[in-house]
Amino acid sequence: MNLLSTIALFSSLPLIHAQYGNQAKSSATTAASSTTSTTSAASGIHTVDVGEDGLTFNPDSLTVSPGDKVEFHFYPPDHSVVQASFDNPCQPISSGGFFSGFFQTSQESKTVFTVTVNNTDPIWLYCGVQGHCQAGMVGVINPPSSGDTLDLFKAAAAKAKDSTVPANVFGGVVGTASSENTSSTATGTATATSTGSASKTSASTSTTTNAANTMRTAGDVGALALLGLFSWLMM
Ligand SMILES: [Cu+2]
Numbered sequence: 001m002n003l004l005s006t007i008a009l010f011s012s013l014p015l016i017h018a019q020y021g022n023q024a025k026s027s028a029t030t031a032a033s034s035t036t037s038t039t040s041a042a043s044g045i046h047t048v049d050v051g052e053d054g055l056t057f058n059p060d061s062l063t064v065s066p067g068d069k070v071e072f073h074f075y076p077p078d079h080s081v082v083q084a085s086f087d088n089p090c091q092p093i094s095s096g097g098f099f100s101g102f103f104q105t106s107q108e109s110k111t112v113f114t115v116t117v118n119n120t121d122p123i124w125l126y127c128g129v130q131g132h133c134q135a136g137m138v139g140v141i142n143p144p145s146s147g148d149t150l151d152l153f154k155a156a157a158a159k160a161k162d163s164t165v166p167a168n169v170f171g172g173v174v175g176t177a178s179s180e181n182t183s184s185t186a187t188g189t190a191t192a193t194s195t196g197s198a199s200k201t202s203a204s205t206s207t208t209t210n211a212a213n214t215m216r217t218a219g220d221v222g223a224l225a226l227l228g229l230f231s232w233l234m235m
Contacts, residue, residue, distance in 0.1 A: 050073060061139060063141075063143070066119050082127070085124060089157035092166045099168070110176070113172050114173045117142070123141040125140065126138045130162075135158075
């Protein structure tokens with residue numbers, strides 16, 4: 001064992017440290033980013049524009065997961081959304097359902113009507129303003145995979161004698177859109193999300209730090225052992 005190889009060995013020790021450190025850091029980054037993507041995928045808010053392009057819901061057919069929210073955004077001059085049954089297109093469904101109330105507005109309304117969908121049952125809906133349902137202002141959330149279709153619902157709506165609405169707003173929440181920061185709902189969601197991911201991230205960081213420390217300690221023990229061996233060889 002000559003002096004040159006000893007120097008080479010010693011000078012490589014910091015490199016070993018650096019490698020262990022970098023490995024630990026990159027695994028921490030991976031853990032943190034996978035946590036973030038899971039969190040953002042779970043948001044589950046769907047937007048339906050009501051009357052933006054004439055007498056339509058846009059989209060007029062959408063599939064959502066249980067627990068997701070559907071936000072109805074209202075456009076001029078006057079629209080609403082009511083849940084119907086497939087068999088009675090322009091009338092409120094006999095049990096359950098929802099009614100947004102009438103949104104009379106000269107621009108996109110500041111408030112939205114948000115419905116939380118609890119299962120995958122079809123939700124047939126129409127606008128309760130006189131004549132709009134008959135004119136085709138209908139839609140469906142979670143259309144069935146076979147049987148009843150939106151086209152059949154629309155055709156039946158065109159023949160409906162009249163349309164009525166429930167006496168009161170119910171079955172959803174009138175509030176600020178989730179895209180606006182001022183809504184208490186949106187603030188609550190954002191806080192919960194960021195707190196959740198932050199605690200997950202710090203958890204994985206501390207785990208990684210421990211692992212890195214362990215590796216460093218192992219490296220230091222190895223270095224000390226080598227030092228001992230060399231000083232014994234040099235004697
Ligand atoms: Cu309408």
